[in-house]
Amino acid sequence: xxxxxxxxEARLAEDRCWSGEAMMVDxxxxxxxxxxxxxxxxxxxxxxxxAEQNGLTIEQTMMLIRKHGDSREVLTRAxxxxxxxxxxxxx
Numbered sequence: 001x002x003x004x005x006x007x008x009e010a011r012l013a014e015d016r017c018w019s020g021e022a023m024m025v026d027x028x029x030x031x032x033x034x035x036x037x038x039x040x041x042x043x044x045x046x047x048x049x050x051a052e053q054n055g056l057t058i059e060q061t062m063m064l065i066r067k068h069g070d071s072r073e074v075l076t077r078a079x080x081x082x083x084x085x086x087x088x089x090x091x
Contacts (some may be wrong), residue, residue, distance in 0.1 A: 038070045054079035 024074045051061040064078045
């Protein structure tokens with residue numbers, strides 16, 4: 001089951017259903033390995049989870065994604081370097 005993020009999103013989903021428009025639901029139970037290799041900057045929970053796993057703030061994580069892309073492996077290395085340096089910039 002997918003939980004909607006806001007009342008507005010619920011209204012939009014209901015409108016799409018009544019209009020006959022097909023809805024794409026992000027089913028988190030149907031993930032492939034490719035999805036696990038990436039950190040989506042558009043999914044707040046993924047950013048928050050990566051930040052918590054790597055001892056970073058959400059802002060630091062977003063900065064790393066902008067700078068290095070969404071590869072989890074690359075981001076994990078950059079996060080380690082960031083922590084070791086103890087600064088707010090990576091690279």
